[in-house]
Amino acid sequence: MRPRTPLALLGAALLVLVGPPLLTPGSGADTGTQIPGLRLMVPNTPGGGYDITARTAAKNAEEAGLTGNIEVFNLPGAGGTVGLTRLAGEHGNGKLAMSMGLGVVGAVHTNKSPRTLADTTPIARLTEEQDIVVVGKDSPYRTIQDLLTAWKKNPGKLPVGGGSSPGGPDHLAPMLMAKAAGIAPRSVNYVPFDGGGELLASILGNKVAFGVSGVGEYLDQIRSGELRLLAVTGPKRVPGLDAPTLREAGLDTDFTNWRGIVAPPGLTDTERDKLVGLVTKLHDSPQWRESMKKNGWSDAFLPGEEFGAFLDEQNTRVDAVLKELGL
Amino acid sequence: MDSLNSLLDGFQTALTPAHLLWAALGVLLGTAIGVLPGIGPAMAVALLLPVTYGLEPTGAFIMFAGIYYGAMFGGSTTSILLNTPGESAAVVAALEGNPMAKAGRGAQALAAAAVGHFAGGMIGTILLVALAPTVAALAVDIGAPDYFAIMVLAFIAVTSVLGSSRIRGLASLLIGLTLGLVGLDQMTGQQRLTFGSLQLADGIDVVIVAVGLFAIGEALWVAAHLRRTTGEPLPVGRPWLGRDDVRRTWKSWLRGPLIGFPFGAIPAGGAEIPTFLSYVTEKRLSKHRHEFGRGAIEGVAGPESAASASAAGTLVSMLTLGLPTTAVAAVMLAAFQQYGIQPGPLLFEREPELVWGLIASLFVGMVLLLALNLPLAPLWAKLLRIPRPYLYAGILFFAAVGAYAVGGEALDLVVLLVIGVIGFGMRRYGLPVLPAVIGVILGPAAEQQLRRALQISDGSVTGLVNTPFSVSVYAVIVLLLVWPLLKKVITRRRNVTA
Amino acid sequence: MTTPPAPRRSWLRDHSELGVGALLLVLGVLVLTDALTMDVDIAQRGPIGPTTVPLVVGTGLLVVAVLLAVDVLRGGRGEAEGGEDIDLSEPGDRRTVLLLIGVFLGFAVLVGPVGFPVSGALLFWGSAYALGSRHLHRDPLVAALLSLITYGVFNNLLGVPLPGGPLMGVI
Numbered sequence: 001m002r003p004r005t006p007l008a009l010l011g012a013a014l015l016v017l018v019g020p021p022l023l024t025p026g027s028g029a030d031t032g033t034q035i036p037g038l039r040l041m042v043p044n045t046p047g048g049g050y051d052i053t054a055r056t057a058a059k060n061a062e063e064a065g066l067t068g069n070i071e072v073f074n075l076p077g078a079g080g081t082v083g084l085t086r087l088a089g090e091h092g093n094g095k096l097a098m099s100m101g102l103g104v105v106g107a108v109h110t111n112k113s114p115r116t117l118a119d120t121t122p123i124a125r126l127t128e129e130q131d132i133v134v135v136g137k138d139s140p141y142r143t144i145q146d147l148l149t150a151w152k153k154n155p156g157k158l159p160v161g162g163g164s165s166p167g168g169p170d171h172l173a174p175m176l177m178a179k180a181a182g183i184a185p186r187s188v189n190y191v192p193f194d195g196g197g198e199l200l201a202s203i204l205g206n207k208v209a210f211g212v213s214g215v216g217e218y219l220d221q222i223r224s225g226e227l228r229l230l231a232v233t234g235p236k237r238v239p240g241l242d243a244p245t246l247r248e249a250g251l252d253t254d255f256t257n258w259r260g261i262v263a264p265p266g267l268t269d270t271e272r273d274k275l276v277g278l279v280t281k282l283h284d285s286p287q288w289r290e291s292m293k294k295n296g297w298s299d300a301f302l303p304g305e306e307f308g309a310f311l312d313e314q315n316t317r318v319d320a321v322l323k324e325l326g327l
Numbered sequence: 328m329d330s331l332n333s334l335l336d337g338f339q340t341a342l343t344p345a346h347l348l349w350a351a352l353g354v355l356l357g358t359a360i361g362v363l364p365g366i367g368p369a370m371a372v373a374l375l376l377p378v379t380y381g382l383e384p385t386g387a388f389i390m391f392a393g394i395y396y397g398a399m400f401g402g403s404t405t406s407i408l409l410n411t412p413g414e415s416a417a418v419v420a421a422l423e424g425n426p427m428a429k430a431g432r433g434a435q436a437l438a439a440a441a442v443g444h445f446a447g448g449m450i451g452t453i454l455l456v457a458l459a460p461t462v463a464a465l466a467v468d469i470g471a472p473d474y475f476a477i478m479v480l481a482f483i484a485v486t487s488v489l490g491s492s493r494i495r496g497l498a499s500l501l502i503g504l505t506l507g508l509v510g511l512d513q514m515t516g517q518q519r520l521t522f523g524s525l526q527l528a529d530g531i532d533v534v535i536v537a538v539g540l541f542a543i544g545e546a547l548w549v550a551a552h553l554r555r556t557t558g559e560p561l562p563v564g565r566p567w568l569g570r571d572d573v574r575r576t577w578k579s580w581l582r583g584p585l586i587g588f589p590f591g592a593i594p595a596g597g598a599e600i601p602t603f604l605s606y607v608t609e610k611r612l613s614k615h616r617h618e619f620g621r622g623a624i625e626g627v628a629g630p631e632s633a634a635s636a637s638a639a640g641t642l643v644s645m646l647t648l649g650l651p652t653t654a655v656a657a658v659m660l661a662a663f664q665q666y667g668i669q670p671g672p673l674l675f676e677r678e679p680e681l682v683w684g685l686i687a688s689l690f691v692g693m694v695l696l697l698a699l700n701l702p703l704a705p706l707w708a709k710l711l712r713i714p715r716p717y718l719y720a721g722i723l724f725f726a727a728v729g730a731y732a733v734g735g736e737a738l739d740l741v742v743l744l745v746i747g748v749i750g751f752g753m754r755r756y757g758l759p760v761l762p763a764v765i766g767v768i769l770g771p772a773a774e775q776q777l778r779r780a781l782q783i784s785d786g787s788v789t790g791l792v793n794t795p796f797s798v799s800v801y802a803v804i805v806l807l808l809v810w811p812l813l814k815k816v817i818t819r820r821r822n823v824t825a
Numbered sequence: 826m827t828t829p830p831a832p833r834r835s836w837l838r839d840h841s842e843l844g845v846g847a848l849l850l851v852l853g854v855l856v857l858t859d860a861l862t863m864d865v866d867i868a869q870r871g872p873i874g875p876t877t878v879p880l881v882v883g884t885g886l887l888v889v890a891v892l893l894a895v896d897v898l899r900g901g902r903g904e905a906e907g908g909e910d911i912d913l914s915e916p917g918d919r920r921t922v923l924l925l926i927g928v929f930l931g932f933a934v935l936v937g938p939v940g941f942p943v944s945g946a947l948l949f950w951g952s953a954y955a956l957g958s959r960h961l962h963r964d965p966l967v968a969a970l971l972s973l974i975t976y977g978v979f980n981n982l983l984g985v986p987l988p989g990g991p992l993m994g995v996i
Contacts, residue, residue: 073986731936
């Protein structure tokens with residue numbers, strides 16, 4: 001039996017070393033928009049917002065024949081900053097990108113992450129979504145003016161519900177509103193909930209005075225009359241929804257949530273242009289347009305360096321709000 | 328009788344050959360993936376989302392429902408056989424199921440779990456059909472003070488699982504509470520016990536704690552004291568549930584849904600707390616209380632039934648309100664949106680064929696799952712026949728895969744190992760492991776609801792008792808605490824008068 | 826070389842459970858320090874802030890640590906857990922436990938550089954060896970197959986990527 005042992009060892013070693021590459025078929029050649037072996041990281045859990053954006057984008061890019069198989073993987077944690085840290089550590093890796101959004105900007109601040117979005121190569125902003133201010137159908141507030149009057153009188157007694165933890169979009173929106181209305185952001189009684197479900201229940205049950213959430217989240221409840229929409233937070237009204245913007249209501253502010261894609265730092269110009277080119281082609285594809293329509297996303301395409309400038313501007317804004325809150 | 332007619336229509340949809348095929352495929356895939364380490368129902372549904380892209384919506388959702396329920400069935404298999412829960416709803420199944428498996432009653436434990444899932448799913452789905460609108464309306468009224476009251480009740484129930492030494496039980500509970508503190512404070516975003524590590528900012532997952540304490544801790548403990556004299560494989564025993572088993576469990580199967588269903592429907596319910604409450608209830612009511620901890624079949628049957636019923640409850644809130652109460656529901660909601668369908672108050676009017684087809688397919692899926700899992704139970708149980716070194720090496724291997732696969736972070740493995748070493752030490756010094764796991768589940772939830780209630784009431788303590796529901800729960804708690812005293816007084820008085 | 830007096834050593838061994846109390850004490854101090862050094866300059870409503878629960882848990886740990894120590898000194902002992910595969914009559918086998926911990930840590934270190942299939946096979950093989958399996962030609966093959974199949978199921982069927990190893994992209 002003795003001589004069989006080295007043979008067994010050799011067989012085992014062969015299996016584990018040669019097996020994996022044989023299991024994975026090679027991807028296409030590195031031509032045109034093709035980036036073989038491209039991986040797209042999602043910094044939150046499967047089913048979350050960044051996840052759906054990433055998986056949809058990957059699928060559409062494959063369907064449109066822009067590139068071979070894009071591998072989507074999740075690295076959740078700390079509002080996206082765990083993923084950001086990994087991305088920033090992959091210096092010069094032109095075959096990696098990460099889907100992200102405004103939430104990551106806030107999370108960098110609240111988690112005191114050593115890596116920021118300045119440590120990434122901006123590729124493009126893809127979509128945006130306004131926030132909405134809603135109350136339950138039995139709420140005493142009929143209009144945004146009713147609500148603002150009551151809110152200014154006693155901010156502490158009007159709990160505001162949102163679906164994100166402090167620093168996230170649903171937290172920033174009411175804080176900006178408060179600031180514009182002359183309420184000290186610190187006196188705002190913000191109650192964070194775990195995502196849209198719990199928040200919806202507490203708005204419907206009048207546990208919170210009003211809720212702030214993404215516009216796509218509660219369309220059906222608004223149409224059926226379970227929720228009353230008081231205002232949208234963006235610069236323009238949302239087609240099909242009968243509600244004023246904050247500016248129309250006399251608050252000098254606007255707020256829009258967005259999602260985009262960034263890549264690791266230290267890419268060569270060719271590598272960066274290639275990624276930007278791929279995302280631009282994706283944006284122009286009929287498949288992507290169809291997906292945006294299906295998911296109710298608004299187009300907010302902003303490629304390359306313009307996106308970088310936009311990131312800087314967002315960072316400054318979030319920083320200012322959170323500093324004021326002592327976060 | 329409106330819903331009955333709609334349901335009959337639904338069966339017509341669900342029983343077409345194509346839809347039957349999708350349902351069967353769904354339950355098969357779900358069971359298979361549920362057995363894999365680290366992949367619970369939420370991951371299973373999310374990962375299989377792309378598979379269904381090509382289907383029409385009704386077929387896709389029938390398949391989803393199959394995957395969801397199938398993953399729940401499969402999840403308890405690893406819990407029972409390997410002491411390695413794949414998801415938080417299956418943690419409780421390991422408590423009695425694994426000792427049963429070790430004693431050669433693995434097939435019975437698996438069968439009790441399978442029938443439990445079937446009973447829970449069936450009763451839950453019937454309640455879904457009958458009560459959906461009412462339950463949904465009530466669920467919205469449950470707020471933070473009510474949750475906190477339930478948590479207080481659950482904490483009182485913990486005292487019954489502290490084990491023979493109160494002090495050691497409490498020490499274990501406090502270790503769990505400490506692990507639960509790790510991470511960003513959910514209300515203010517403050518870092519607690521993270522030592523500046525981003526990976527710890529989201530806290531330590533209950534599944535990691537359970538797998539660490541149960542599986543790794545046990546493997547190390549066994550390694551230290553492995554019986555080297557006897558090399559016999561574990562006995563597998565009779566394949567089916569005996570008459571005695573059924574007599575002991577039928578009430579547990581029926582009781583489980585009563586606890587599980589309401590919890591599934593309410594926004595912060597989930598399956599962890601109802602499975603735990605069901606476990607404690609079964610322990611209280613059982614005539615074989617001394618067997619608990621050593622493989623009491625009621626302790627598998629009740630919680631598993633509660634887990635499946637809570638899954639049905641989850642669907643109530645999701646379909647009628649568009650309100651995802653668990654991670655799985657959130658993923659399914661996302662899937663609905665992919666098809667341009669918005670679950671919510673208008674769904675039943677807008678897509679009756681889809682909704683009732685889906686509900687009918689739940690019944691079909693349940694029957695398929697039972698037919699699949701009962702014969703599989705003795706086969707799975709034979710898995711324990713492999714030599715002991717392979718068994719425990721396999722447990723370590725699967726625990727490691729589960730911890731590593733999702734995030735791909737080596738740090739998760741280190742955390743898992745550290746918790747495993749804690750579990751080893753706890754076994755050495757007679758600290759029960761269960762209170763620690765309960766502490767990780769209950770601690771953060773209780774704190775969050777308490778603080779949310781106070782936040783909503785702007786800091787006023789009356790915010791904890793301002794709902795009829797919370798007041799009634801506190802009344803029940805007082806009664807539970809006073810009852811033993813009262814009983815003593817009554818018996819004494821009776822003795823005096825007699 | 827002086828050997829410590831025998832009774833003293835066995836007293837320590839008999840009371841090794843005091844170490845659990847000491848660990849709880851350390852844990853309690855850690856939790857309390859973390860809570861007390863927290864920056865709580867944040868909009869907080871009501872009496873309960875981010876430090877309240879840690880303070881309660883930390884204090885609880887200290888109290889239980891003291892109670893446990895008292896219990897041990899009075900002769901109370903935690904009952905080591907029994908079980909089907911467990912033989913408590915023999916003293917603990919420290920070597921096997923340390924070997925297993927080492928193998929597991931090795932997996933954590935190696936999985937990145939050498940990929941999952943290799944490190945996973947080593948994890949299974951090493952654990953089985955530590956636990957007393959001596960099938961020198963069967964064990965590595967079982968380990969390699971299990972690891973490769975797991976890799977295939979996760980990576981290829983489910984799309985959960987695992988690192989493949991040094992030969993990825995070379996062949």
